[in-house]
Amino acid sequence: MNQWWKHTVFYQIYMPSFCDGNGDGIGDFIGIRSKLEYLKQLGVGCVWLTPFYPSPKVDQGYDVSDYENVDPDYGTLEDFRAFVQQAHALGIRVLADVVMNHTSTEHAWFKESRSSRTNPKRDWYIWKEPVNGAEPNNWESFFGEKAWELDEATGMYYYHSFAKEQADLNWANPEVKQAMFRMLDFWMDLGVDGFRLDVINNLSLTDCMTDNPTGPDGEQIHQYDVNQPGIRQFMRDLRTHVKRRGNIFLVGEISSDKLDVIRPYADDDLLDTTFNFNLGSMEHFDFDAFTAELGRMAREYTGEHLPTIFFGSHDMPRFPSRFGFDEAQARNLFTLLMTFRAYPFIYFGDEIGMDNYVCHSIDDARDIQGVIAYHKAKQENKPEEECLRALNKASRDHSRNTMYWSDAEWGGFSTARPWIGWQPQSVPCAEAQQKDPDSLFHYLSGLAHLRAELPVLAQGDCQIECPAPQVLLCRRSMPGQKLVSVMNFSGQPVELTLEEGWSLHKTTLPGAATLQASTLALQAKSGAILLSETEDRA
Template sequence: MANWWKEAVAYQIYPRSFKDSNGDGIGDLNGITEKLDYLEDLGIDLIWICPMYKSPNDDNGYDISDYQQIMAEFGTMEDFDRLLAGVHERGMRLIIDLVVNHTSDEHPWFLESRSSRDNPKRDWYIWRDGRNGAEPNNWEGIFKGSAWEFDPLTEQYFLHLFTCRQPDLNWENHDMRAAVYDMMRWWLDKGIDGFRIDAIAHMKKEPRLADVPNPDKLRYAPSMKSHLNYDGLLDYVDDMSRNVLKHYDIVTVGEMNGLFADRAEEWVGEHRNRLSMVFQFEHVRLWEPEEGLRPEPAVLKKIFTAWQEALEGKGWNALYVENHDLTRITSRWGDTEHHWRESATCIAALYFLMQGTPFIYQGQEIGMTNTRFGGIEDFDDVSAKNMWRELAAQGRSEEEIIAFLTNTGRDNSRTPMQWNTWPNAGFSDGEPWFQVNANYEMINVATQQQDPNSVLNFYRALIQLRRQERTLIYGRYALELPQHEQIYAYRRELAEDTFLVLCNMSSKAANWSEIELSLKGAHCVLGNYPQVDEDYRLHAWETRVYRF
């Protein structure tokens, strides 16, 4: 089934780090508006903006104190309205983060809830008595430490799966849901084009809030199985759809840790009227200690192919390799030391041309890399600071901790956008809120706009190719060379039209035989090397797209 959001190319903006318009060192809404022409020229159809709501910033805006006001650092509601109008004037669309697993502890709902045990909003959050002078259960928060915080005023604990200043909403309470739905309709009536729904996988909790047995032996955070894609969660999604989502022509993308391909259709099936797409976590392994390790091509083949096949003719994939919670993909999967450009562009082609809507995270299109950290003072992210304390308590040295967080820390993706070679990478005329990556003079938009072989212009070519070829949007995916240890290859097929995508996911040349995969009748329409030297041999991190 054709749909506008299936044919779109999306771009994620982390507003604090995108563009500062007033010199205070903090990215803002007017800065985004200034760069709309750049996004239009890149070929973007859909923009996703991370939270810009009023917030005390305990978790960089994901702790919301008012869903219907703009954070003062980012501007005003009038600035947002001007941005939305500018997006629509250029034929693009805009979605925003819907963060309703939790609020800030400064949200009026929570202030009422904590005011007394008999307040009407008490049950809008999850409160429990302690036991034997300790927390209600042994659940651990996603950002480490207990998932419970004691409130001395009412002498009970409230649940917070993230930071202690992000109390979880109680989705069993229908009055709370109604208030959330009113807020959603307010934004949709304003004219936004949908939502990325944050932490949706955690909204349903194990009803008894029971202890987790043998917590140290679990793969994820100890309590994760008690609130990760828990049975009954889809009832909440159905209720949200009945009351809000199905009444608008919008796109919805759920952040879905803990969901695997065999159950994907339940969430995004064409006829289920639930979500448009989900961001699955299998290929990025978010929240796992080994997240920074480079996956083998065989692992990526297994995961991507499972999702492609599971949703073929049934639902739709959201394609991504970077976001605000992940390290930079060229540092994580590629070879920034010897083959920075080649690996950045190879990875781009790998995920971008599968069946689904591709998302680009700001700076990904110029191959931005991980940054460098000198000590704990260089980290801003609350999860990194918590991890530092935990590792230090385990006796790990400062050098070991920095090395670990350099590979896994979310701060890597939150350094200011690198626009040009000016001071602060052209991000701000003032002192940036966070350190600019030292490589901005080499990696920036202005330099790459002038280089026809740049990462940026390769992304432009990818977007243009996908836009003009319906097969690369709706065509069936078919894996090729499944046993090859270096090459990830797949076809896209629609009617009599066929494309072949070849990606050498290694820093060594890779060969295959004509018997394994023939190129007879094929024409190379895109590649990241100047010319095709040998038909059945790929250079390090070479990618080619053939049409038959």
């Protein structure tokens, strides 16, 4: 089997924010098609599309109302087919984001289910009788509210692990599984090359109703509502189903930032990989914690199995703002992104170093998680300033700002006012960076192409070392070729003594590093890649 993902650079497109092709202020497939050559230049081999299905967009598309169509905001099925055809012609594969844990309450399935207790689709969702006139148990949603909503018409509660408009499916019902597998077939028939599986370990597979415990901080611990018995067998069945169609890539979002929870789901008979939030979702850059997680990942993933490496997504603040990184530090991080033994994912806009979106008032907010936090603070009679702090702390809008394509109005994203507010950026636009060979865009592009060219970056072993304070060294080796990437995250120059036989291949900036004999000198906040060709080729 051609495991194309082993040598692929992935790029996440947040659908409404990437590029508007029809002038309505919302990104769409026409806009994405117009930027495929840009992605090719960057070195992207696969694009991950966030949900593009019809949706009321309570949770920006993760509340699906029709699994087998395209939301009119993004185009039509014909637009999707044209996009896939053009992407494939350029050698770019397509990863679709599928939400199998829950549907919108506007989905036809749920409308039937809630219509009566005896409807054939009643058991497609999780309905429970009240207990002592209240919710069936103490479960909370991942948005911090009660996870049960009373349906007045039928007198029963339905379960929602996210917003009340996102009703959880009952995966103990085999009809649900059959319908979802048919959905996957539909998109594979249209040329999709793989699936990103949203909160896939949250599936409700049993009738467990045990109350969740509360942690020392007063927050509920999601113990019985995730990772339920049967989840591994479900993943086996899913893998068997899609792999019959060929080289379909499966990457799962596991709702945890703990490596010992994330790692087991990437296995020979389960998923190809999972998102490593243990590293990618760190709120701050703590060098020791950061390198410790990298080291664990290098040790835990061996043989055919690789982790993912990413520093941005639609669910977290952009990394330059989150880590307080300038362009020099961003180049260091990108060096690691492309040389570590993992599947690299770039979040749109990170290639030019885009900053966070900030909500200055509730009117700026679009994300339900932030809106819920704001109104909760309001209900507690907190002052407006504190309510806004709560909003910005919880909001996922930070990274959902529209792409900064040019210095035209609205950053060249659209000819109309964007769906989310436009805020100025502190970095040059994509158009300017494409023209500047020394830009951050071109540095990352060079790394992406290097990853495709050097076998050691796809096949080599990996070791993580810290040879000096705030200095990270990543060793890759295979018969015939060795590579070392060194990143100085400190604010001071540093000199390192390496073994003989290395040649300086690439530096983060001109003059950032020099190699004299076996002494590597690095400037502050700079990095280098070194190569060694050996005689022991297999």
